[in-house]
Amino acid sequence: MSKSVSSNPDQPFxxxxxxxxSRPPANLVGPVAWIREHLFGGVFNTSxxxxxxxxxxxxxxxxxxxxxxxxxxxxxxxEACIFNDAHPIVxxxxxxxxxxxxxxxxxxxPIPERWRVDVFFGLLAIAIIWMLKLSLPRRxxxxxxxxxxxxxxxxxxxxxxxxxxxxxxxxxxxxxxxVTVVVSAVGIVVSLPLGILLALGRRSTxxxxxxxxxxxxxxxxxxxxxxxxxxxxxxLPLFVPREFEPxxxxxxxxxxxxxxxxxxxxxxxAGLQALPKGQYEGAMAxxxxxxxxxxxxxxxxxxKVTIPNIVSNYIGLFKDTTLVVIVGxxxxxxxxxxxxxxxxxxxxxVSPTGYVYAAIFYFIFCFAMSSYxxxxxxxxxxxxxx
Amino acid sequence: xxxxxxTAALAAGAxxxxxxxxxxxxxxxxxKGQVVCGHGQGLAGFALPDAQGVWRGLDxxxxxxxxxxxxxxxxxVKVVPLTSKDRFTALQSGEIDILSRNTTWTLSRxxxxxxxxxxxxxxxxxxxxxxxxxxxxxxxELSGASVCVQQGTTTELNLADFFRANKLELKSVTFATxxxxxxxxxxxxxxxxxxxxxxxxxxxxRLAKPDDHVVLPEIISKxxxxxxxxxxxxxxxxxxxWTQFVLITAEELGVTQANVDAMLKSENPEIKRLLGTEGKFxxxxxxxxxxxYRIIKHxxxxxxxxxxxxxxxxxxxxxRGLNALWNKxxxxxxxxxx
Numbered sequence: 001m002s003k004s005v006s007s008n009p010d011q012p013f014x015x016x017x018x019x020x021x022s023r024p025p026a027n028l029v030g031p032v033a034w035i036r037e038h039l040f041g042g043v044f045n046t047s048x049x050x051x052x053x054x055x056x057x058x059x060x061x062x063x064x065x066x067x068x069x070x071x072x073x074x075x076x077x078x079e080a081c082i083f084n085d086a087h088p089i090v091x092x093x094x095x096x097x098x099x100x101x102x103x104x105x106x107x108x109x110p111i112p113e114r115w116r117v118d119v120f121f122g123l124l125a126i127a128i129i130w131m132l133k134l135s136l137p138r139r140x141x142x143x144x145x146x147x148x149x150x151x152x153x154x155x156x157x158x159x160x161x162x163x164x165x166x167x168x169x170x171x172x173x174x175x176x177x178x179v180t181v182v183v184s185a186v187g188i189v190v191s192l193p194l195g196i197l198l199a200l201g202r203r204s205t206x207x208x209x210x211x212x213x214x215x216x217x218x219x220x221x222x223x224x225x226x227x228x229x230x231x232x233x234x235x236l237p238l239f240v241p242r243e244f245e246p247x248x249x250x251x252x253x254x255x256x257x258x259x260x261x262x263x264x265x266x267x268x269x270a271g272l273q274a275l276p277k278g279q280y281e282g283a284m285a286x287x288x289x290x291x292x293x294x295x296x297x298x299x300x301x302x303x304k305v306t307i308p309n310i311v312s313n314y315i316g317l318f319k320d321t322t323l324v325v326i327v328g329x330x331x332x333x334x335x336x337x338x339x340x341x342x343x344x345x346x347x348x349x350v351s352p353t354g355y356v357y358a359a360i361f362y363f364i365f366c367f368a369m370s371s372y373x374x375x376x377x378x379x380x381x382x383x384x385x386x
Numbered sequence: 387x388x389x390x391x392x393t394a395a396l397a398a399g400a401x402x403x404x405x406x407x408x409x410x411x412x413x414x415x416x417x418k419g420q421v422v423c424g425h426g427q428g429l430a431g432f433a434l435p436d437a438q439g440v441w442r443g444l445d446x447x448x449x450x451x452x453x454x455x456x457x458x459x460x461x462x463v464k465v466v467p468l469t470s471k472d473r474f475t476a477l478q479s480g481e482i483d484i485l486s487r488n489t490t491w492t493l494s495r496x497x498x499x500x501x502x503x504x505x506x507x508x509x510x511x512x513x514x515x516x517x518x519x520x521x522x523x524x525x526x527e528l529s530g531a532s533v534c535v536q537q538g539t540t541t542e543l544n545l546a547d548f549f550r551a552n553k554l555e556l557k558s559v560t561f562a563t564x565x566x567x568x569x570x571x572x573x574x575x576x577x578x579x580x581x582x583x584x585x586x587x588x589x590x591x592r593l594a595k596p597d598d599h600v601v602l603p604e605i606i607s608k609x610x611x612x613x614x615x616x617x618x619x620x621x622x623x624x625x626x627x628w629t630q631f632v633l634i635t636a637e638e639l640g641v642t643q644a645n646v647d648a649m650l651k652s653e654n655p656e657i658k659r660l661l662g663t664e665g666k667f668x669x670x671x672x673x674x675x676x677x678x679y680r681i682i683k684h685x686x687x688x689x690x691x692x693x694x695x696x697x698x699x700x701x702x703x704x705x706r707g708l709n710a711l712w713n714k715x716x717x718x719x720x721x722x723x724x
Contacts, residue, residue: 083595103435109439230471237475238478238479325469327472328468328469338434341430341434342434342436343431343588343591343702344701347592348592
């Protein structure tokens with residue numbers, strides 16, 4: 001230490017080198033300190049921690065035992081999963097899920113044609129990645145592919161076209177994951193642009209547009225989705241001649257899409273109203289037209305604010321797709337419901353296993369959506385944090 | 387079972403549609419190249435998609451038999467899954483040609499919903515399941531027993547009626563859903579479980595120890611299940627009706643899927659008329675004369691269909707009971723083909 005002290009006798013007390021900061025006291029850093037501060041800081045915090053740990057100790061081990069350790073992984077029928085002397089405790093019957101896996105994915109889609117569904121899933125995956133991964137090149141082409149080319153290809157791929165040598169597969173045969181994905185994809189893709197239009201219409205000064213938008217939004221939000229689906233499937237066929245009656249799946253698609261749009265409109269409107277009036281006035285002062293103002297100034301900001309709500313709308317929509325079961329469509333959940341009552345697999349744990357599988361499935365999809373939304377939010381909010 | 391709201395709404399529609407649905411269904415079916423068949427959303431043993439997504443069951447076999455009779459191909463069936471709410475509309479509107487969906491034949495349905503039942507392919511009815519350890523032989527010994535039942539159903543009503551009529555003491559324990567009811571029974575909340583007999587057999591498989599439980603012989607209500615068609619098309623009604631009679635007649639005469647080819651050479655006049663080697667019975671229905679041969683060849687007779695789907699050949703193992711042939715103590719009876 002003596003080296004750092006100046007040798008100049010006139011300035012004996014001037015330090016030449018920066019003294020290394022001393023380490024904070026050991027009880028304020030490191031994992032131990034973190035635990036002490038965050039988990040056991042104070043009476044309330046400590047008791048909450050202990051209760052939560054006890055709760056987890058109570059819930060998690062039996063769950064893991066059921067789902068993993070006592071689970072049955074192989075088998076061809078109920079014999080594998082029933083209680084008997086050989087295995088008195090039986091957990092989840094994953095053999096059942098394995099046996100019915102293709103049914104959950106395709107429903108009753110004809111077996112020789114199922115590759116078409118696989119191709120559709122592949123094309124959809126390309127579209128999703130192209131649109132969502134911001135670092136990928138030519139995302140303008142991606143948009144054309146996703147919103148114009150893909151829907152057309154998918155239509156002919158899934159329905160079939162005798163001209164192209166693809167046998168027709170009517171929608172009553174569709175089922176499982178395919179129906180869930182088609183219904184939610186159409187709902188998600190249609191609802192945002194339609195919702196934006198409705199929201200702009202509602203705030204518009206043109207009376208016709210405004211009245212229409214308000215009437216549509218309020219009417220749709222005023223009736224439950226189930227009612228709309230039910231009316232479309234039960235009453236419509238009685239009033240429309242057989243030849244003009246829309247396909248059952250199409251009816252559900254239209255119902256779900258219009259529904260989602262009305263809710264989306266309100267979400268977008270909230271974003272529009274959150275913007276200070278100065279943004280509008282500034283845009284107008286620059287001489288921008290209405291379209292330019294909306295496209296360049298207002299909507300980018302409004303949509304940014306509403307991303308959390310838009311995504312939670314999407315998540316709600318994804319889960320609402322299970323309601324199409326009431327018009328007799330076999331969505332993902334319904335295929336599980338159907339398979340679990342098959343006497344070939346009748347065993348005490350088959351139904352819980354089916355529901356656990358459904359829960360995992362829906363969780364993965366919804367969690368992926370909300371995680372993606374979070375990363376986008378963080379990217380967009382960088383400006384605000386500066 | 388009772389869907390009064392739907393009934394009221396549909397009655398009006400029925401009148402309206404019944405008048406326009408008069409173009410021959412058989413001709414429409416032939417030109418479409420397939421029978422459009424309404425099923426439920428899955429009921430064990432009656433109509434349920436298997437692992438490959440093919441519909442199987444007693445109700446499915448009715449449609450397969452029809453397709454076999456008309457097209458000589460049991461797979462020319464288009465299945466439309468229907469909920470209990472939209473099943474009658476689908477039939478009235480012409481969306482389906484035949485409703486084969488464990489539907490009970492009742493007067494009000496036939497009189498006001500614009501449909502006509504074409505026979506009974508399964509005599510169902512409410513029954514009881516108890517633990518074997520109780521050593522009960524009859525439901526009449528159930529006095530004082532607690533019975534698990536789904537609330538708000540005709541089942542609950544029938545239960546109370548049965549106990550009152552037999553002067554038994556009833557302690558019913560009700561639950562909102564079928565699953566809950568079965569679970570409670572399995573957990574020992576009650577001594578007996580009651581629902582339609584066919585349901586009891588499939589619920590039994592779901593219990594922790596199925597072999598410890600037994601279904602009592604009493605059937606306390608009438609639930610005759612059968613396929614139905616639109617009113618006002620007698621030719622189509624006849625085709626569906628006689629397709630079912632062929633299945634029963636074949637069992638009665640001992641004609642099976644396996645021996646039907648050998649039976650073509652039979653000298654028995656009844657078999658000759660059935661298989662079309664004598665007479666022109668198929669043609670009089672608007673079908674070909676070997677229609678019955680096709681049905682048996684592709685689907686088998688009623689007994690085979692029963693055992694395969696709900697009987698000893700299936701996990702359900704339902705006894706024939708009321709569904710045995712008339713000459714074996716059951717109710718299944720077919721008028722003669724002549």
